[in-house]
Amino acid sequence: MKNLLLAASLLICSLAANAQEAPKLYHPEADAKADIAAAVKKASAEHKNVLLQIGGNWCIWCLRFNDLVTKDPDLSSYLAANYEVVHVNYSAENKNEKLLAELGYPQRFGFPVFVVLDGKGKLLHTQNSAYLEEGKGHSKGKVLEFFKNWSPEALDPKTYAASK
Incomplete structure (x- = not known):
């Protein structure tokens, strides 16, 4: 019986330690509307778009996506050059x-879900992340294509006309 109690205690401590180590990308207490307004203002000044990554710390696919785009140098640099990113919380707390x-119920696609806004805050696109998946994660190629297709350059008629 003592061994069983000891094993249970160790398991609980291990789970608690792992829960503390999990990244906290999403903040239920955050004022998402204010965060988005600040990102739109910055995006406008820097000729970028805004990428809303909607999900929660409970969502393994949300965390996997974030790992991919922050740890892969190609994705990370492209994202930083073209987007202001806001993590919008969706959880039991908020x-x-x-x-x-107001964003057209993007949660209908599951999580994570991505919303692209222009530098004025206008909704440009809602992306179902299932189309970006590959195996137990997201495809670098599909994610980069998504980023490129909704970048300010791709949506600029002058740039588009010059490429033809």
């Missing part, structure tokens, strides 16, 4: 329901 309603 579902950001009013904001998500």
